Amino acid sequence: MTTDTQHNKTTSTHQPIIIVGGGNVGLSFALLLAHHQIDCVLLEHFRYPTIEVDDDRERTQYLDSRNTALSRRTVQIYQEIGLWDRLQSYACRIDRVLISEVGSFGKASLEKDAEGVESFGQVMENAHLGRQLLLAVKDSPYITLYDGASVTDIAQDEQSASVTVQFDTGESRVLISTLVVACDGQHSSVRKLLGIDVDTHDYGQVGIVGVVQTDEPHRHSAIERFSTAGPLAVLPLTDGRGDGGTDSTQGYRRSVVFICKKGEENQYLNNDDKYLQTLQQVFGTAAGRFVATGKRGAYPLTKVLAHRQVSGRFVIMGNAAHTLHPVAGQGFNLCLRDAYAMANLLAKARADDGDAVDFGRYDRLAAYEQSRLKDQKRVIKFCDTVVGSFCHPNPVMKFARNVGLVCFDKIPGIKPLVATYAMGLKS
Template sequence: MQETGSPLSNSKSLPERREAVTDQQVLIVGGGHVGLSFALLLAHHGIASTLLEKNRYPTISPTDDRTRSHYLDSRNTALSRRTVQIYQEIGLWDELQSHACRIDSVQISEQGSFGRAQLNKVEEKVESFGQVIENAWLGRKLLLAAQQSPLITLIDNASVNAVAQQVDGVMLSFSNDDAAENEQQLQASVLVACDGRDSTVRQLLNIGTTTYDYQQTAIVGVVETDRPHEHVAIERFSPAGPLAVLPLTDPEGDGNDKYQHGYRRSVVWVCPTGEETKYLEDDAQFLQTLQQAFGQRAGTFVAAGRRGAYPLSRVLADKQVEGRCVIMGNAAHTLHPVAGQGFNLCMRDAHVLAQMMSAQVLKGEDIGNAQLLKRYEKARQTDQKRVIRFCDAVVHGFTHPNPAIKLARNMALLAFDKLPNIKPLVATYAMGLKS
């Protein structure tokens, strides 16, 4: 979670004495979007969980103002069609969609080259390719849903100190501050770590990682254009890296309403690491750089909001299951943001594991069984490897300066746009409908 503040009113007050809690089946470490979503998926199947988050959750209520704090101040996530279906499955999408904007078409091109392609929802016979949602709104709604669930126990401001695996469960030690006398313990059948790229749990389990530094930094923010987005997402490749301009909702109302003007757009601008400062501090230069890269495809960029810079690296856990512990989310695989695949891959992981645990509960069997968790790990390998290969192929393929490679990739874009049967296959994968 990005926001900080006071803990939720129903977050558990921790006793000062050392004690073990044994009535929860699943421990989840990491209360960001993936951790909260996984807890809600488990609750949908009637499985109780305790979720620990190292930061303090903000104080929120269902009656909070629904409007945005600032027209151009937002981070956003592109949700694939499959991710939308998952949130529909647990009854949350109706709450999310007011701040989500559908993607009707995707335009793909390379700066200074002739190759271009387009995906259109009418041609592919789908309602949309996905939705772009504001992170703050997604997090707020996930947190409210978890707060209201009787099957989810929330503990924030919690630092994990140790993980001990036993024959029939996992014991986790944590504290609310640096004082050792305030250390607490939790016990459950299984532990799922969703605590980010630098996962504490992964390190405590001595699970290594394979890391690759792209030597790129993503500049993320919101801009305004003088032309309505018309629900078009633009993927643009430059010598510096992949760029994206995605449609967003207007300040009021539903971004899927055809009467919305749609001048807000989410921007992901990738530059070589070390050059990010000039794009963060100077709005005029940032807008001019965007204009040069995108031309008039999005119209004229007229305003920019506050931006953040995020160094890009690929971090893959050497394994995602160790005994009764599962590594999930960015702790398992942190990817390049090209094509917005990372969070959606995490959601498919979470959905599959929740289903497998549910089936185990219905059979009256142990949800932390090591063989079950290994089956989960194996079941997710094909989808994960495909997405990782795709992201790296796009990043390296479209930044390689060799003229022959540049010609080949532009010919490939033309072929993609013209040859039959290729678009539906790519669209299906992009929407997360084939894993």
């Protein structure tokens, strides 16, 4: 990685591809480009914490964590670019998925052996995922990283695109490139500067995310439980010491995604006993007894869909392009498939055109956007259908969806199809 600590005010410098936003999607996209030996500059608004290689071997906050469910396809992508070896020891595989509804008869399950897969995916704490991606970025000679850097203005013409960057030191710089990719989140500043409109839908729900401890081991099971408030999930985690979730792991740590109606979140955030009792009521004995919990975060759930993902030499990606409901953990995995497709397209462009390649040529970017719409629309429809169907209080709807769960569990041929989609293997 190269760095530059001398920022001359209003200096214009020509850069390779510019990525705005250094969250997990932006970091991953930079590493995908690096895999193809394509140089890029990565800009992040916040300052990253100082980390070393051994910093995250021991977890200091055993029960404090957000997490990401990595689909089978996401794992394959990280394997392909040589990252999975450094991620795997912090990930816990999902061997089975148990699905049911609170107070209803319908139940279904997916078993990895029955579907002939190594696992349905992996669960990884964001603290570990983000640290390992950042360490990989720091190790890469193809990535120039600037943190504490905010984009305040943009411009473009037929030959180039530029971003004005304000550093937290008070200095500024104009960076010029042929392509800018914005991975700067749901409230993307680049998207707003481009004037790209969005469709938004407030679910009227809040996602409460945290880690709990149970008195029974998870045995690599993910539990999906539906209620009128929204879909709920308990996911397996490693024991917090980078053990990889092996069969010898005790496995009493679990991640919880708990959905409640907006306005009800404080009672679950501020009262551990109330929170644990509610989880016990919702999940029954499926996870054993909930015995401890750590600090929880609350996140209002809103769907945000950009009207366009390409504007001239600018591409918006990740949550800037589509922020989805967390049901079934599809959001990050869809974003990574977008990033993978874009990186491969740019690698092919360079192979075709050599050193004279124009990465921001509009016809290429438009082709990328068109190629990703089918996968995006399918995932968006799936999330909306699940949320809409299982949150509807009508007793007829409730009966119908429970019959559907029974049919899903018993009728041959349905599970492999659903499992393939859920693992991100059909896009």
